[in-house]
Amino acid sequence: MDELATLSFFRIAANSVPLERLRENVHVVRELCHERRVLGTVILAADGLNGTLAGECVAVREAVRCIAEHHFWGDAFSSSPARAKRTSGTELTTNEELCHGRPPPYKRLKVKVKAELIALDLPSTVALDLQCRGTEVEPADWDDVVQEEGVLVLDVRNAYETSLGTFRGAVPTPTNTFREFPQWANEHLHRDGSQRRAELHTQPLEPARRVAMFCTGGVRCEKASAYLIQHCGYDPANVLQLRGGIQSYLTHKANASQHPESLAHADRDSPSSNGENALSQDSAGMWDGLCYVFDERTALNARGMSIGKEEALRIATGVKVGSTGADKATDEGVGAAIGATRREREAFEHQAHADTCNASTVPDAREQRG
Numbered sequence: 001m002d003e004l005a006t007l008s009f010f011r012i013a014a015n016s017v018p019l020e021r022l023r024e025n026v027h028v029v030r031e032l033c034h035e036r037r038v039l040g041t042v043i044l045a046a047d048g049l050n051g052t053l054a055g056e057c058v059a060v061r062e063a064v065r066c067i068a069e070h071h072f073w074g075d076a077f078s079s080s081p082a083r084a085k086r087t088s089g090t091e092l093t094t095n096e097e098l099c100h101g102r103p104p105p106y107k108r109l110k111v112k113v114k115a116e117l118i119a120l121d122l123p124s125t126v127a128l129d130l131q132c133r134g135t136e137v138e139p140a141d142w143d144d145v146v147q148e149e150g151v152l153v154l155d156v157r158n159a160y161e162t163s164l165g166t167f168r169g170a171v172p173t174p175t176n177t178f179r180e181f182p183q184w185a186n187e188h189l190h191r192d193g194s195q196r197r198a199e200l201h202t203q204p205l206e207p208a209r210r211v212a213m214f215c216t217g218g219v220r221c222e223k224a225s226a227y228l229i230q231h232c233g234y235d236p237a238n239v240l241q242l243r244g245g246i247q248s249y250l251t252h253k254a255n256a257s258q259h260p261e262s263l264a265h266a267d268r269d270s271p272s273s274n275g276e277n278a279l280s281q282d283s284a285g286m287w288d289g290l291c292y293v294f295d296e297r298t299a300l301n302a303r304g305m306s307i308g309k310e311e312a313l314r315i316a317t318g319v320k321v322g323s324t325g326a327d328k329a330t331d332e333g334v335g336a337a338i339g340a341t342r343r344e345r346e347a348f349e350h351q352a353h354a355d356t357c358n359a360s361t362v363p364d365a366r367e368q369r370g
Contacts, residue, residue, distance in 0.1 A: 004102075004104055006097045006105060010093055014076065017047075021072060022044040026113060028070065030109065032063055033063050039055065039106040041295065054105055055104060065092075094244075097300075102306075120227070128231075139253075151212050152210065153170040156214070165299075189232050209238075214245060216294075217248075224241075225239045290312060
């Protein structure tokens with residue numbers, strides 16, 4: 001049997017796709033996945049494709065390729081030669097995580113149709129052309145870029161994700177949902193918004209600097225970079241985004257660490273660390289902490305490997321779920337460990353404070369969403 005893997009992917013459309021056409025082809029996507037025995041989530045949207053699937057490596061890759069290239073997309077991913085010269089690409093972006101002997105993280109297949117891949121809820125009077133986005137930076141070049149003088153490293157994820165982990169020196173956007181990003185950007189980053197910031201008593205983040213932004217898998221940066229360029233006065237050359245997001249970065253670092261030469265500078269003889277710890281620190285690069293993901297994996301560690309809800313909670317709070325000291329876990333720590341929504345944070349806070357809490361009985365708040 002081929003090795004099992006989890007494959008995250010997205011593709012931004014150059015031309016909008018009618019939702020009715022997408023709904024009519026949900027069964028096609030299901031068949032493509034069932035034939036290859038892969039499970040996970042696929043989102044079909046008017047502005048593109050997004051999802052994460054798991055199964056045998058070859059089967060998952062083939063399923064994603066077939067979905068992304070199926071004829072029901074029509075001209076969604078086609079740009080005229082003239083337009084292609086001045087716009088961002090529509091190529092498929094993927095990130096693969098090997099399961100390393102663990103079972104796949106999904107137990108079923110979900111295919112959803114949405115108006116937007118990531119909702120910004122902009123007024124109808126505010127246009128956003130997703131073909132005019134920032135410049136992508138490959139994971140291998142990210143460390144050099146974010147350490148350049150005059151670069152503002154921007155974490156466009158939500159507050160509960162940032163509290164789990166982020167890049168060193170990054171500025172977080174203290175938002176609860178991505179829908180709040182436009183307002184935050186207008187108040188803090190708009191190049192011509194000094195008067196407005198004075199009225200709102202907010203401090204600018206030196207918006208004239210170059211911005212290097214990142215998110216979990218890269219999708220949110222597609223919209224965030226487009227918004228900064230089209231509505232906050234930034235030149236496209238001064239808005240950079242991490243290709244494939246944190247997930248691709250961690251995968252790149254983990255793969256690089258497999259080569260002995262990447263550890264040549266690690267002090268394996270240090271009494272305070274062993275070879276394994278040196279590998280972990282080296283492979284993390286500029287990254288500190290955990291990367292929250294929106295599925296059963298819960299979070300990725302510095303090696304790009306998934307961990308469970310209990311381990312994420314233990315790392316975030318220092319308290320093991322089910323221990324007598326669980327009541328010491330703070331609301332912020334519990335929220336940082338698992339909270340994708342207020343309901344999730346409340347559910348896990350309740351469990352962490354219960355003396356009789358057992359890790360096997362922690363409810364899966366994702367299933368409570370409905």
